[in-house]
Amino acid sequence: MIFPSSFRLARGAPSAMAGDRLQPARFWASLAIFVLFALASSCATSTASSKTSNPLPTATAQSQSSADSAPVSDGDVTFATVHGMQVFIKRIPGAELVSGQLDILGGVRNWGKEDAGVEQLALTVSASGGTETLDKDAFARRLATLGSMIAAGAGNDASSFRAKSLKENWDTTFELMVDAFLHPGLPPKEVELQRQQQLSALRHEQEDPDAQLALIAHERIFKNHPYENRSIGTLETVNKLTRDQLRSHLAKLRETSRLILVVVGDVEPDHIITRARDLLGHLPLGTYRHTPMPPIRFDQPTVTTVAKKLPTNYILSSFPGPGWKDEDFALGMVAMTVLGWRQWIEVRTKRNLSYAPSAGMATNAEVTHGLLYVTAVDPNATMKVMLDEARNLKERPVPAPELKGDVSTLVTSFIAANETTDGQAALLARAQVLGGDWRLIRTLPDRMRAVTSEGIEQFARKYIANLQTVVLGDPERIDPALFSSL
Amino acid sequence: MQLRFAISAKVVISTFAGAALAAPPPIQTHRLPNGLEVLVVENQSVPLVTIEFAAKNGSMTEPPSYNGLSHLYEHMFFKANAVIPNQEAYLARMRQLGMQFNGSTGTERVNYFFTTTSDHLAESMQFMRDAIVSPLFEPKELEQEKQVVIGEIDRNESNPYYHFQHEVSKRVWWKYPSRKDPLGNRKTVLAATREQMKTIQKRYYIPNNSVLVVTGDVKAIDVFQQTEQLYQKWKAGPDPFKKFPLVHHPPIPRSEVVMVEQPVETVSIELVWHGPSTVDDHVELTYSADLLGYAIQEPSSPFEKNLVESGACVHAAFSWSTQMNVGPITLGLEATPDKVDECLKAAIAELPRMKSSDYLSDEELRNASHRLEVDQALEREKPSELAHVLTFWWCSAGLNYYLSYLDNVKKATRADIARFLETYVLGKPYVLGAMVSPKMATELHLNRAHFERLAGIGERADASRVGADKAER
Numbered sequence: 001m002i003f004p005s006s007f008r009l010a011r012g013a014p015s016a017m018a019g020d021r022l023q024p025a026r027f028w029a030s031l032a033i034f035v036l037f038a039l040a041s042s043c044a045t046s047t048a049s050s051k052t053s054n055p056l057p058t059a060t061a062q063s064q065s066s067a068d069s070a071p072v073s074d075g076d077v078t079f080a081t082v083h084g085m086q087v088f089i090k091r092i093p094g095a096e097l098v099s100g101q102l103d104i105l106g107g108v109r110n111w112g113k114e115d116a117g118v119e120q121l122a123l124t125v126s127a128s129g130g131t132e133t134l135d136k137d138a139f140a141r142r143l144a145t146l147g148s149m150i151a152a153g154a155g156n157d158a159s160s161f162r163a164k165s166l167k168e169n170w171d172t173t174f175e176l177m178v179d180a181f182l183h184p185g186l187p188p189k190e191v192e193l194q195r196q197q198q199l200s201a202l203r204h205e206q207e208d209p210d211a212q213l214a215l216i217a218h219e220r221i222f223k224n225h226p227y228e229n230r231s232i233g234t235l236e237t238v239n240k241l242t243r244d245q246l247r248s249h250l251a252k253l254r255e256t257s258r259l260i261l262v263v264v265g266d267v268e269p270d271h272i273i274t275r276a277r278d279l280l281g282h283l284p285l286g287t288y289r290h291t292p293m294p295p296i297r298f299d300q301p302t303v304t305t306v307a308k309k310l311p312t313n314y315i316l317s318s319f320p321g322p323g324w325k326d327e328d329f330a331l332g333m334v335a336m337t338v339l340g341w342r343q344w345i346e347v348r349t350k351r352n353l354s355y356a357p358s359a360g361m362a363t364n365a366e367v368t369h370g371l372l373y374v375t376a377v378d379p380n381a382t383m384k385v386m387l388d389e390a391r392n393l394k395e396r397p398v399p400a401p402e403l404k405g406d407v408s409t410l411v412t413s414f415i416a417a418n419e420t421t422d423g424q425a426a427l428l429a430r431a432q433v434l435g436g437d438w439r440l441i442r443t444l445p446d447r448m449r450a451v452t453s454e455g456i457e458q459f460a461r462k463y464i465a466n467l468q469t470v471v472l473g474d475p476e477r478i479d480p481a482l483f484s485s486l
Numbered sequence: 487m488q489l490r491f492a493i494s495a496k497v498v499i500s501t502f503a504g505a506a507l508a509a510p511p512p513i514q515t516h517r518l519p520n521g522l523e524v525l526v527v528e529n530q531s532v533p534l535v536t537i538e539f540a541a542k543n544g545s546m547t548e549p550p551s552y553n554g555l556s557h558l559y560e561h562m563f564f565k566a567n568a569v570i571p572n573q574e575a576y577l578a579r580m581r582q583l584g585m586q587f588n589g590s591t592g593t594e595r596v597n598y599f600f601t602t603t604s605d606h607l608a609e610s611m612q613f614m615r616d617a618i619v620s621p622l623f624e625p626k627e628l629e630q631e632k633q634v635v636i637g638e639i640d641r642n643e644s645n646p647y648y649h650f651q652h653e654v655s656k657r658v659w660w661k662y663p664s665r666k667d668p669l670g671n672r673k674t675v676l677a678a679t680r681e682q683m684k685t686i687q688k689r690y691y692i693p694n695n696s697v698l699v700v701t702g703d704v705k706a707i708d709v710f711q712q713t714e715q716l717y718q719k720w721k722a723g724p725d726p727f728k729k730f731p732l733v734h735h736p737p738i739p740r741s742e743v744v745m746v747e748q749p750v751e752t753v754s755i756e757l758v759w760h761g762p763s764t765v766d767d768h769v770e771l772t773y774s775a776d777l778l779g780y781a782i783q784e785p786s787s788p789f790e791k792n793l794v795e796s797g798a799c800v801h802a803a804f805s806w807s808t809q810m811n812v813g814p815i816t817l818g819l820e821a822t823p824d825k826v827d828e829c830l831k832a833a834i835a836e837l838p839r840m841k842s843s844d845y846l847s848d849e850e851l852r853n854a855s856h857r858l859e860v861d862q863a864l865e866r867e868k869p870s871e872l873a874h875v876l877t878f879w880w881c882s883a884g885l886n887y888y889l890s891y892l893d894n895v896k897k898a899t900r901a902d903i904a905r906f907l908e909t910y911v912l913g914k915p916y917v918l919g920a921m922v923s924p925k926m927a928t929e930l931h932l933n934r935a936h937f938e939r940l941a942g943i944g945e946r947a948d949a950s951r952v953g954a955d956k957a958e959r
Contacts, residue, residue, distance in 0.1 A: 002561055002564050002587075095531075095867075097867055145852075197800060197801070207647075349577065352631070356638075409580075412601060412603055416534060416586060
């Protein structure tokens with residue numbers, strides 16, 4: 001493979017940085033890929049209506065009224081509120097498959113240090129353990145007969161149930177998904193089974209160097225931040241979780257003020273809204289209000305080295321990035337893409353110092369961060385080149401053809417992320433949940449195309465500083481002064 | 487000109503019998519006079535096009551002295567050619583064309599793909615052609631790229647699972663291990679020469695050993711026209727597999743255990759048998775193998791219930807890998823250290839049950855083939871991935887196999903599944919690999935003798951040593 005999979009993901013970040021959301025079902029695995037493109041640009045969300053004079057409500061202005069709002073269409077997207085729940089439908093005429101995502105807001109706000117992992121375990125058991133009326137086997141057989149898939153997982157800012165089916169089977173699949181959310185069976189045997197699998201995922205993090213590096217970096221940059229309590233939990237917390245805890249945690253989530261439903265496919269918006277009202281409209285509105293995550297901030301560069309005997313050294317540097325709503329967001333996407341290409345050329349093509357240099361933005365959370373990543377047997381020589389390139393970005397203009405080309409590669413990546421209905425649902429939901437406005441995804445390509453060389457220099461000067469670097473490998477080969485020089 | 491293409495192009499439609507599924511977009515095919523097969527799947531859902539080239543190459547063609555060189559060649563594809571002077575210029579052109587790109591090397595396929603916006607189709611087709619037909623293998627670039635490939639090997643060797651797979655594979659394919667090892671090794675990579683690159687090019691990168699797949703927002707007729715023009719001077723060569731036939735992998739002589747100690751947190755176990763091939767006399771058993779594999783991965787299957795839901799194993803999977811030259815059958819298990827015995831015993835006990843007539847219900851078999859059908863719909867939904875799917879099948883099974891695949895899976899019966907198991911698994915020699923941490927090996931006595939006892943493998947048969955004595959050189 002000419003590129004490591006991590007590089008492809010990155011244009012953003014190494015794969016291990018995809019966040020701690022588990023992707024239980026096989027088809028969700030593909031989602032991890034574009035999670036990290038951080039939505040390089042929009043596309044399939046029709047651009048035709050971006051100049052509409054009929055703006056839709058945004059997530060941060062979530063309705064706290066129990067009254068439903070009438071559906072409003074903006075291009076191919078229709079929005080409505082159903083008893084406080086936000087519902088988005090994106091029509092794709094002729095699509096063979098339908099995807100839906102029920103996002104549950106809160107994320108790390110919903111748990112603490114002592115019960116981290118509770119939402120992840122509660123949701124996976126809900127999605128796989130059957131319901132009060134269909135036991136695990138009957139539920140699984142029903143899905144198999146339909147050829148449908150349902151999965152669930154927790155994340156930093158929101159958790160989600162996700163479903164995908166043939167168009168003809170969407171209504172039944174949606175009913176099953178909602179049943180799993182509202183009336184899960186939570187059989188004790190399934191709790192134990194999913195607990196073991198969650199523990200297994202935690203143990204595997206210690207085996208794969210990329211995963212271990214990502215974990216060390218996460219602990220470093222989110223120390224004393226709410227994201228510190230990862231959704232997957234720890235061996236200690238997951239081992240202690242009880243079925244009663246899962247049950248009461250789930251009950252807390254069942255309020256419409258924290259729900260966002262996105263459905264993408266060849267569907268009738270009115271029908272989707274009606275079904276959403278029928279199945280979820282009876283839930284209490286609740287009192288969920290979005291509270292912004294505190295930013296991360298570092299006053300000086302640091303390097304954390306963890307010794308591990310490996311054939312090479314794994315290196316990851318992070319810095320706080322602009323949030324989804326920030327006007328620098330598109331700038332960051334482009335700047336880090338330019339830097340990623342340059343790292344590739346300078347580190348790999350010209351100096352063959354590494355197979356896997358990359359740079360990008362991790363944008364799968366409200367609090368984003370930029371990343372420089374590389375594996376190298378000569379970490380000092382490699383890191384010097386990486387850091388020099390980052391400095392160059394602050395000081396030298398990016399030639400217009402280079403900038404134009406790199407924006408084009410981002411646009412291609414983003415459109416590729418929009419090829420599938422589940423891809424489009426995930427992107428739309430992400431913009432709504434993390435940025436408070438789904439149209440951020442629609443406007444992203446134009447915002448990226450508008451990025452200038454001067455803007456990139458400003459971004460680099462403002463953000464690429466005080467790098468928090470972690471190294472997994474041989475401490476003897478690391479020059480701390482060099483690694484903490486930017 | 488257009489009329490000619492309209493006449494010579496074939497439209498083939500895979501048969502999807504599921505009533506709920508829409509008719510899939512046809513795969514339009516066109517074979518050039520030089521033998522290059524061109525496949526096009528039109529899909530206008532997003533303004534992207536994916537151009538993918540694949541050759542029947544990879545480790546199946548590699549004697550020990552060439553092990554890993556198909557992969558090195560793959561890296562050199564992205565460097566200088568007759569039109570592009572060096573990799574910097576190559577990358578600059580790709581950035582100009584807004585491309586996502588990559589390549590991969592497997593046992594039976596090497597593929598290269600570019601995805602970009604459809605307005606760049608013509609330029610991208612030309613760019614692909616130049617890389618395919620005129621790589622230069624500049625000595626300086628070759629030497630540099632060897633270091634990059636070594637970096638890739640470093641990363642693989644940093645992962646415990648690489649070592650596990652590698653050690654098991656060496657025993658399973660004991661006579662010709664290099665033929666199933668696409669990554670190769672440092673020694674051959676570092677010793678690689680430009681002449682070896684040219685040998686690979688001359689032997690395998692010929693139109694009559696290759697396929698070009700274009701998917702997405704294109705018109706097949708345009709693609710066929712462009713390929714006619716772009717590849718008309720590319721000359722066919724002798725069928726590489728006549729002069730250099732695939733090796734015959736001799737059976738595993740007797741069951742054996744291979745232990746791998748790595749810094750891991752759980753225990754991984756693999757039981758691997760030689761399975762059928764897509765082109766041999768037992769091709770019909772490949773369909774029953776896949777039907778079985780799909781049926782038992784459902785959470786309600788007896789396999790999942792007995793092995794995973796019972797609490798014996800954390801994960802369990804049983805599958806056959808689609809290959810032209812002996813696909814391995816793998817029973818993969820993960821267990822916590824305290825349940826290793828329970829997990830392996832449960833798995834071994836499950837195997838004979840899988841052939842009984844009441845193991846899977848009619849409904850479960852129907853659902854399994856329906857899952858396969860829906861999976862194909864998922865593949866169609868993403869044209870950029872569909873290109874990879876098509877080149878994979880083209881190389882390892884042939885287009886006709888792929889087109890009739892679902893029908894054949896649906897025809898598979900319980901008796902076929904039983905025959906598949908009896909022919910390849912039950913009572914047949916296999917390699918049992920187990921990966922544990924040094925601490926587990928010491929404190930819990932999870933050693934070779936322990937696994938031999940558990941699996942009922944009698945006297946230790948060091949097939950690896952026997953094999954090594956006779957391995958291909």
